[in-house]
Amino acid sequence: MAEWRARAPVRFCDLGGWTDTRIVPRGNVLNFAARLYTYVTLGVREGAGRVTLESLDTDERCSYHDTRRVEYNGVLDLLKATVARSGIEIDRVGLYSGGREVTVQVRSDVPPASGLGSSAALGVAAIGALSAYQNRHLLPHEVARESQLLEVQDLKLECGVQDQFASAYGGANFMEVEYPSARIFPLPLSPAVRCELEDRFVLIYTGKSHFSSGMHQKVIAEADRHQRNFDQLAQAAVAGKEALLAGDLEAFAAAMNANWEAQKALHPDITTPEIEALHRAALKAGGQGFKANGAGGGGTVTILARRNRHTPVRRAAEDLGMLVLPALIDTTGLQVWEVER
Numbered sequence: 001m002a003e004w005r006a007r008a009p010v011r012f013c014d015l016g017g018w019t020d021t022r023i024v025p026r027g028n029v030l031n032f033a034a035r036l037y038t039y040v041t042l043g044v045r046e047g048a049g050r051v052t053l054e055s056l057d058t059d060e061r062c063s064y065h066d067t068r069r070v071e072y073n074g075v076l077d078l079l080k081a082t083v084a085r086s087g088i089e090i091d092r093v094g095l096y097s098g099g100r101e102v103t104v105q106v107r108s109d110v111p112p113a114s115g116l117g118s119s120a121a122l123g124v125a126a127i128g129a130l131s132a133y134q135n136r137h138l139l140p141h142e143v144a145r146e147s148q149l150l151e152v153q154d155l156k157l158e159c160g161v162q163d164q165f166a167s168a169y170g171g172a173n174f175m176e177v178e179y180p181s182a183r184i185f186p187l188p189l190s191p192a193v194r195c196e197l198e199d200r201f202v203l204i205y206t207g208k209s210h211f212s213s214g215m216h217q218k219v220i221a222e223a224d225r226h227q228r229n230f231d232q233l234a235q236a237a238v239a240g241k242e243a244l245l246a247g248d249l250e251a252f253a254a255a256m257n258a259n260w261e262a263q264k265a266l267h268p269d270i271t272t273p274e275i276e277a278l279h280r281a282a283l284k285a286g287g288q289g290f291k292a293n294g295a296g297g298g299g300t301v302t303i304l305a306r307r308n309r310h311t312p313v314r315r316a317a318e319d320l321g322m323l324v325l326p327a328l329i330d331t332t333g334l335q336v337w338e339v340e341r
Contacts, residue, residue: 003044005338008168009033010117011116012031012300015256019177024234027237028234029237033330036326040105051067054104055076057106078155086131104129115293117163117294131143143334161179172187172189200307205324206274215297236255255289260290274322285309286312286313288304290303
């Protein structure tokens, strides 16, 4: 049995989020890839033609013999769409390549629906593993674009483009977006800035999951009223990029806060009582910059603590019963490797 494995990082602290969606003609985004990964294992062996998909986190599992008749029913739909889009075909006997048993397993370092772009990381990792198996050579940009199409075309979900590009490229990136296209500019963070960010970032799971496509639908319904807010979000991304290049983390914290105010103005459900309680406690404990990740409405929050105040901010979150996740910056993006068994 041969195995191809892939991992792709999730994204956090996204300034300019929402301006990477179809409701904004032009946008800017600044985000970071985290050293928190979604892992996909693709196993192929001789046998009856069948595809088996499995989530090691949720114990969901499904098998089928015909990718042309796969049912999207909320169970591992993104994996189903990835396998279908990969072009693997199954007839009455098995795979055209000689009859093989294909197994795809997934697990993630982050809770589901955390606002960290874990679905994008799953799509990127799955495409990476399947492409390696098929000997397809894709650039990070191509992997990201194909992953985004899985969600908007195949599954008819609302999503932007920043998550897929962050996951495929890794690092800290500034993006100029004209949906669905984006130009990616990796930020050359100095060692001092990178170390300060990793020391002062506090990434917190609030304990309340969210469904990003549903939040997108709420904002889309009122998009015409929020052009000024979208402009402010795009400006926050530019301000954050300039602050990081200048090594000014005070200005970066201000950009985070400006982003959060503009983000909250898009819809009342973007913030929650849990997030508001965390905001108050974090500021009192030494938090300086604050924003919900992704679409908001639950999930995770990124805080930039003042120097040497990481521990009090972390404890403030833990006192509220919340989970603190590692907030180290990934620098590699998608990685794929083959394991012989």
